[in-house]
Every structure is written in structure tokens, then in C-alpha cells.
Amino acid sequence: MKVYIIGLGLIGGSLAIDIQKEFKDATIFGIDTNENHLNEALELGIIQKKTSLESLNNADVIIISVPVDTSLNLIKDVLDLISEDAVVIDVGSTKVDICKSVENHPKRRNFLASHPIAGTEFSGPKAAIKDLYRGKTNIICEVEKTAFKLQEKALSIFTKIGMRIRYMDPRSHDKHIAYVSHLSHISSFMLGKTVIEKEKNERDIFDMAGSGFASTVRLAKSSPEMWTPIFKQNKVNVIEILEEYILNLQNFKELMEKNNFDQIHAEMQNTNHIKQILNGILSNA
Amino acid sequence: MKVYIIGLGLIGGSLAIDIQKEFKDATIFGIDTNENHLNEALELGIIQKKTSLESLNNADVIIISVPVDTSLNLIKDVLDLISEDAVVIDVGSTKVDICKSVENHPKRRNFLASHPIAGTEFSGPKAAIKDLYRGKTNIICEVEKTAFKLQEKALSIFTKIGMRIRYMDPRSHDKHIAYVSHLSHISSFMLGKTVIEKEKNERDIFDMAGSGFASTVRLAKSSPEMWTPIFKQNKVNVIEILEEYILNLQNFKELMEKNNFDQIHAEMQNTNHIKQILNGILSNA
Numbered sequence: 001m002k003v004y005i006i007g008l009g010l011i012g013g014s015l016a017i018d019i020q021k022e023f024k025d026a027t028i029f030g031i032d033t034n035e036n037h038l039n040e041a042l043e044l045g046i047i048q049k050k051t052s053l054e055s056l057n058n059a060d061v062i063i064i065s066v067p068v069d070t071s072l073n074l075i076k077d078v079l080d081l082i083s084e085d086a087v088v089i090d091v092g093s094t095k096v097d098i099c100k101s102v103e104n105h106p107k108r109r110n111f112l113a114s115h116p117i118a119g120t121e122f123s124g125p126k127a128a129i130k131d132l133y134r135g136k137t138n139i140i141c142e143v144e145k146t147a148f149k150l151q152e153k154a155l156s157i158f159t160k161i162g163m164r165i166r167y168m169d170p171r172s173h174d175k176h177i178a179y180v181s182h183l184s185h186i187s188s189f190m191l192g193k194t195v196i197e198k199e200k201n202e203r204d205i206f207d208m209a210g211s212g213f214a215s216t217v218r219l220a221k222s223s224p225e226m227w228t229p230i231f232k233q234n235k236v237n238v239i240e241i242l243e244e245y246i247l248n249l250q251n252f253k254e255l256m257e258k259n260n261f262d263q264i265h266a267e268m269q270n271t272n273h274i275k276q277i278l279n280g281i282l283s284n285a
Numbered sequence: 286m287k288v289y290i291i292g293l294g295l296i297g298g299s300l301a302i303d304i305q306k307e308f309k310d311a312t313i314f315g316i317d318t319n320e321n322h323l324n325e326a327l328e329l330g331i332i333q334k335k336t337s338l339e340s341l342n343n344a345d346v347i348i349i350s351v352p353v354d355t356s357l358n359l360i361k362d363v364l365d366l367i368s369e370d371a372v373v374i375d376v377g378s379t380k381v382d383i384c385k386s387v388e389n390h391p392k393r394r395n396f397l398a399s400h401p402i403a404g405t406e407f408s409g410p411k412a413a414i415k416d417l418y419r420g421k422t423n424i425i426c427e428v429e430k431t432a433f434k435l436q437e438k439a440l441s442i443f444t445k446i447g448m449r450i451r452y453m454d455p456r457s458h459d460k461h462i463a464y465v466s467h468l469s470h471i472s473s474f475m476l477g478k479t480v481i482e483k484e485k486n487e488r489d490i491f492d493m494a495g496s497g498f499a500s501t502v503r504l505a506k507s508s509p510e511m512w513t514p515i516f517k518q519n520k521v522n523v524i525e526i527l528e529e530y531i532l533n534l535q536n537f538k539e540l541m542e543k544n545n546f547d548q549i550h551a552e553m554q555n556t557n558h559i560k561q562i563l564n565g566i567l568s569n570a
Contacts, residue, residue: 117495118495118496119496136495137492137495139493166492176484176490176493177493179479179480179483179484179490180480180491180494180495180498181493181494181495181497181498183479183480184476184497184498184500184501184502185497186534186537187472187476187501187534188501189556190534190537191468191472191530192556192559193533193555193556194468194526194529194530194533195464195465195468195526196556196558196559196562197529198464198526198529199461199464199465205461205464205465206465206562207422208402208422208424208451208461208462208465208466209402209562210403210404210422210465210466211403211404211405212404212406212466212469212470212503212504213465213469214563215469215501215503215504216469216472216473216500216501216503217469217559218500218563219497219500219501220553220556220557221557224550224554224557225550227553228546228550228553229546231541231546231549232544232546235541235544238541239538239542241479241480241483242534242537242538243538244482244483245475245479246531246535248475248478248479249471249472249475249527249530249531249534250531252471252474252527253524253527253528253531256520256523256524256527257524259520261514261516261517264513264516265509265510265513267474267478268474268505268507268509268513269509270478271474271478271481271505272505272509273481274481274505274506275506277481277491277494278499278502278503278506
């Protein structure tokens with residue numbers, strides 16, 4: 001099985017590692033516009049060969065793990081280049097615009113839209129780790145638009161590397177992922193910004209920060225190159241949930257100003273059952 | 286050494302465990318208004334004996350780890366009851382009101398105000414863990430107001446359990462801790478609230494949440510009983526930083542509305558150097 005991975009960052013690189021581990025007959029070919037990343041991936045053993053788009057006609061499986069704005073044209077170009085039996089899998093964090101970009105492509109049935117919900121705050125080939133996907137969820141969109149045999153091929157990869165599959169339409173995906181992923185990134189980036197601005201002249205104050213602060217600002221280490229196009233493509237959903245978040249924060253502030261600490265207690269208590277929800281996530285983590 | 290711990294939750298219980306480990310001559314006495322917690326602490330071996338305030342005159346060291354509103358009167362009452370050579374250490378998350386509550390007490394020199402910056406999102410005696418304090422920072426306030434020999438006694442405990450000591454005045458402590466701890470708790474509670482409200486009819490959506498969401502809402506599991514009085518006592522500082530956080534979120538939203546994604550990229554990139562800051566925290570964690 002010849003697997004071509006376009007984009008050798010955290011997501012693509014980790015897929016390469018797990019596919020090599022689970023499929024002994026797999027050869028991993030790497031493509032990246034960043035020549036340094038390509039060389040790093042080869043040195044780290046993440047890929048077996050460096051290659052370019054011109055050789056895509058030899059591929060069985062093509063995984064596209066690049067910033068989501070790049071995907072909009074790249075997926076179409078890749079579909080133009082592949083053989084009839086190859087499957088092109090995108091793994092981006094948005095789905096509406098990506099599915100739309102290929103809806104009228106003559107090789108639409110060679111394409112599978114997916115979003116493996118896994119990652120860390122790091123990026124680049126050095127961030128790639130094995131078993132990143134084990135026990136995690138992969139959202140597949142518009143599965144019915146992919147040729148049956150190619151669905152099977154793609155799903156055998158995802159299930160072998162340990163993922164559980166959920167099916168969803170692109171609109172629902174983009175809406176809900178704004179709530180449970182994209183908003184967290186904004187809250188974290190702005191928390192980091194707020195505190196850095198306040199403490200810019202007193203850097204040793206960060207001595208006082210504990211593991212709680214580290215946890216809430218962890219995502220502020222994420223790559224702006226990945227996240228800017230995600231926010232752009234999912235703008236409507238992200239703005240909607242961001243507004244609700246701001247309203248809840250304003251409400252909390254007003255309760256404090258009015259000394260209504262009974263209500264503040266109630267708000268926190270009502271939110272405490274996030275424990276059960278998080279236990280669900282962590283048991284899959 | 287007879288160590289009396291008043292309040293056997295995560296903080297008091299974890300101190301009990303580490304003090305027992307490091308001081309072979311220590312006997313740990315427990316006091317708690319919650320009889321269940323007291324019995325649990327005894328069964329778990331966190332304390333050796335249950336006792337009550339009446340026997341405090343036998344204590345060498347008294348640690349007060351209760352909600353910060355309770356401390357305001359409790360510390361004074363405890364000071365009234367202890368012997369001349371005992372040291373009373375409070376470990377609460379606010380310092381201005383607590384220091385003020387004892388400023389005119391005749392036994393002020395028997396009191397040491399501290400804030401060990403350590404914890405988890407869990408609470409109660411079952412949450413107590415060993416080595417919680419190792420490598421963490423302890424902020425000591427108004428050290429000059431504590432008798433020299435009693436400073437020494439308290440510091441020997443904190444350094445033996447692995448803490449590094451920083452000295453700070455109560456006002457600076459409360460201001461900076463609002464930035465690097467209290468704000469994180471509000472951002473996390475309101476993030477949890479926002480997403481739970483949105484998804485209340487679609488609980489299986491949390492299948493989609495990954496480790497990033499778990500990390501940013503982790504603190505929303507914290508105890509409302511501990512945190513309501515903290516926000517109350519540190520109201521002015523918390524409101525000030527919360528306002529700045531809200532302004533930064535509004536600004537981010539407006540940049541999205543205006544499609545100014547170049548600036549959004551710049552904001553994230555500028556905040557990325559939180560990496561170095563967090564590396565500092567984590568290397569102490």
C-alpha cells in the first residue's frame with residue numbers, strides 16, 4: 001500500500017507513524033512545501049521517501065493534512081492527478097467549505113472528508129507521536145458520497161490505528177466543533193494575551209502561576225498558521241459561540257459587582273457536572 | 286511535633302501526608318466541621334487523631350486550610366487558644382483580608398500568612414495526594430510580622446516538603462494571583478457553562494471534544510465552596526482583570542467580523558511566546 005501524506009506536521013506525521021506500525025506492507029511517501037520539514041520527517045523515519053505531487057498517480061491512499069485554506073484548492077488538484085482506485089482523505093478541522101470545494105469534481109467519489117479529533121499544542125514533524133489517535137474519535141462527513149470500496153479502505157486505516165468513527169453532516173460538524181474545540185482555542189489565546197500584557201514588566205510573576213494556569217493557556221501555544229484559516233472558514237459558528245461566552249463572562253462580572261455571590265456559587269455548582277462529561281472524554285483519551 | 290490541621294480537604298490533607306513523611310516525630314491531629322471528612326481522613330491515614338479546637342493549646346503547629354471567608358474569624362479564635370510557642374499558618378488563596386483580620390491581635394507574631402501555589406481541580410480528603418507541593422512556589426506575606434523562631438519552624442516545614450519560598454506583600458499577592466490563577470478559574474467555569482448550555486440537548490456531542498477542551502475546562506470542576514469566598518475577597522482585582530479579558534475577547538470577535546485575519550494571526554503569534562513562560566512553570570511542576 002502506497003500512502004502519500006501531504007503536510008508532515010503533527011497530524012500528518014502522527015498518521016504516518018501509526019500507519020507504518022499497523023500496516024507492514026505500507027510505504028509512506030511525504031510531500032511538503034517546507035523542505036526542512038520534509039528532510040526532518042525523513043531523518044526521523046516518519047516517511048520513507050520524499051516525493052512531489054507529480055508522482056501522485058502511483059498512490060493508493062493520499063492524506064491531506066495542511067492548513068484548511070490550502071486544502072480548498074489542493075484537494076481538487078490532487079483529485080485531478082490520482083488513479084481511479086485511489087482514495088484522498090482530508091483531515092482538516094473544518095468540513096463545510098472543504099466538502100463544497102469538491103462537490104462537483106468528477107472524482108468526488110475518490111474523496112473522503114474526515115476530522116480525527118486528536119492533537120497537541122505542538123506542531124511540525126518533531127511534534128509527531130505514535131498512538132496519537134488511539135481511543136480518539138474520527139468524524140466522517142458525507143460518507144455516502146465516497147465510493148464504497150474506498151470508504152472501506154479509509155475506514156480500515158482509521159480503525160486499525162485505534163479510532164472510533166462517528167458520521168455527521170458538514171454543517172453539524174462545523175457548528176459543534178466550534179463549541180467544543182475552536183472556542184477553547186480563543187479562550188486560551190486571549191487568556192494568555194491578557195495575562196502577558198498585565199505582567200509584561202514583571203516576568204518573574206509567572207513564578208506564581210500554577211498548573212491551573214498552565215492548563216487553561218496550554219492551547220495558546222498552538223500554531224497561528226493552522227488556526228487562522230480555521231477561524232476564517234468557521235467564522236459564523238465561532239462568532240456565535242464567542243458571543244455567548246462573552247455574555248456569560250459579562251454576567252459573571254456583573255454578579256460580582258452586585259455582590260451576588262449566592263448566584264456566583266450557583267453558576268459554579270451548575271457547571272460542576274462538567275466532571276461527568278470530562279470523565280467521558282478522559283476515558284477515551 | 287504536634288501538628289494540628291484545620292480543614293482536611295485537598296490542601297490540608299496533602300500537607301498532612303507530606304509532613305508525616307518528612308517529619309518522623311510529627312503527630313497529625315485533624316479538625317474539621319465535616320464529620321465525614323474527619324472520619325475519611327482518619328481511615329485514609331491522613332491524620333492520626335481526630336480532635337477539636339478545645340485541645341489547640343497542645344499544638345506546636347496549626348495549619349488553617351479552610352475557605353477564606355471562614356478563616357477571617359477562625360484565625361483570630363485559634364490565636365486566642367494556642368500556647369506562646371505555637372505557630373498558626375494559613376494557606377488560603379487571598380492574603381489582604383486575612384492579614385488585616387489579625388493585624389491587631391495580641392498574638393500576631395504567632396501567625397504566618399502563606400499561599401502554597403499547588404492544587405488540583407478535586408476536593409475533600411480523598412483528593413489529598415503526596416508530593417503535591419514538591420517543586421511548587423509558596424508565597425509568604427508580611428514575614429517580618431511573625432516571630433523569628435516561628436518563621437523558622439514554618440519555613441522548615443515548607444522547604445522540607447519541597448517548596449521554594451517567595452516573599453510578597455499582601456496587596457501584590459492578591460493582585461498578581463488574580464491574574465495568574467483566579468482569572469483562569471472564571472474563564473474555565475464560563476467556558477464549561479457556555480458549551481453545556483449550547484449542547485444541553487445533545488450530550489453525545491461531547492464525544493467530539495478532545496484533550497484541548499478537557500484542558501481548558503478542567504478548572505470548572507473546582508469546588509464552589511472554596512472559590513466563591515476567594516472571588517468575594519479578591520473582588521476588585523478579579524473584576525479588573527476580567528474586564529481586560531472580556532475586552533480582548535471582544536476585540537478578537539470584532540477582528541473576525543471585519544475579516545481582519547492578518548491581525549488575528551498576529552495576535553496569536555504574539556501570544557505564542559507563552560510557550561517559554563509555560564516551560565518555566567512546567568519545569569517546576
